[in-house]
Amino acid sequence: MKIDEILKKESVIANLAGKNKLDVIKEMTECLKKNNIIKDDQALFETLMEREKLGSTGIGENVAIPHGKSDELTQIITVFARSLNGVDFESLDQKPVHFVCMVIAPAHSTGQHLKALARISRLFKNQGLREGILKSEDADAIYSLLLEEDSKFI
């Protein structure tokens, strides 16, 4: 699975307005509604927050991968957002999160979302990519950087 199959350019947010986890997840689900990918952003928001209550999806090194299922979808989609100032995501390592990659899978998805989550967490282990994203001018630059880095994986 390639990132460009699940991430569209219009789903990249270069500068998050939200300062905390709640606002950020809200902002990203609203982005999906705005782009006509989902209709019920409130339901999705609640699903994602329920998962966060069980344990933060901030996996450390300034990265968070909130995720959930939605019955509105027929394929996996992602939203990527950058926060230059950093967001408190209640990560284990207590570092502020600069990179949020939200992954939403169809309700009946079986194996594909596992691949997507594993691929994204591997991708963001790359420190060079993280630094590159912080320096990027805008959403376009972030998008091409993500695709370029992803193409290095087989």
Next chain:
Amino acid sequence: MRILIVGAGIVGFNLAQELSQEGHDVAIVDMDLDRTRRISDTLDVMAIHGNACKPSVLVRAGIKSTEMLIAVTEKDEINLLACSLASRFNVPNRFARLRDMEFTTNGAVLSPQDLFIDQAINPPQIMIETILKFLETPGVVNVAEFADGEVLLREFDVPENAPISGKSIQDIRNITLMESFLIVAIVRNGELVLPKDEDIIHSGDRFYTLVDKEFLPFLLPMLNKTLDEVEKVIIYGATPMAIHLAKALEEQGHDVRIIEPSREMAHVAADALKKTVVMHGSGTDMDLFNEINMKEADFFLALSDDDENNILSALLAKKYGAKRALVITNDPEYLPILDSIGMDITINPRLITVSAILKHLRKGRVMSVFKLIEDAEVMEIGVEPDSSIVDKQISKIKFPKEAIIGAILRKGEMLIPNDEITLEAGDSVILVALPGAIEKIEKLFDRKRSFLPFR
């Protein structure tokens, strides 16, 4: 198969027990009459009293018709000699435990193969790898790996205010539908139970989980809200293994101290290590504990060769404020009580060695077995084309109640089992089985423990 074991210590005894139960024709040689008598009395194994370095003793033990020799005496030199003698007697498969890392590290002057050994098992190396895993993962109390390290078995403590506590197995499953892990056993008051949907995880419990290695970072925040990075590590006992471990920890940037009662060994350690501070003193010296600020220790590792001293020093270290303690005990008899006296992690090098040797011996259906302290086994079993379960839906399989499928591996990927999955030839299944279920599982998978021909 005819198997000859040299050395009837804890490892030799356990191997003899396991292999004879699996139906092999086992003989064992030891110099100590008490040991050979004990084996004759308790196991269906031929025990020969004598020196295994003498060809005549090996002949008495039936070496001429032996297909495999496993040398596990306390002395590396005897194990080496036994393997080269075995090669003269044309024993095709030869295993040796070699404790000294000089024999097995890269660039050794003589490789194990030069010394007529097919497979050398180095327990200190395995221990170091295991201990490093404990230090990497907060809250973990037991570790094992399956499917070449792709699937991890981890046992965790559920601390106070863990987000996961108070949730039922079903709740957790519903919220984590997208994640590749499964809780396969709950340990409550020392007793292991297989989880049912309605069971609730409480603080103070421990649980075993099988997790795809990529998903471990998603699981850890469910147990702890913050992560205490392990910085300060205090080691009791400057054994060669401890020195190698300290080197690895130094390289990772940890602050390492070693306490060693023998002045001579303390000097050896101090010479071998760059940053580690080596203190000469006993593991029960309160003044020394104060001096090195035990209360700031994130981990206390009791690694000496003396079980009792290890246990005592770890108890005291915890009392003096060390956050977590890991104890090595060689005598398996201690394992059941250590948990109840508050040891966080206990490791038994002998049992680790037995598992490592058996792992190399096994082939075919049962790919690996990990014995849990709580008297249950975690097994990885292959689904063979001629078995009764192939092409069957999981819901249609008469699976014993005392066992649970934790994961299915298909083409290198971990699947979380559900009723709809149909098992395919070439899959492997990782399951947890209580003692009562093992035989039924064997039948189901038509488990025949067979052995690998070496090269």
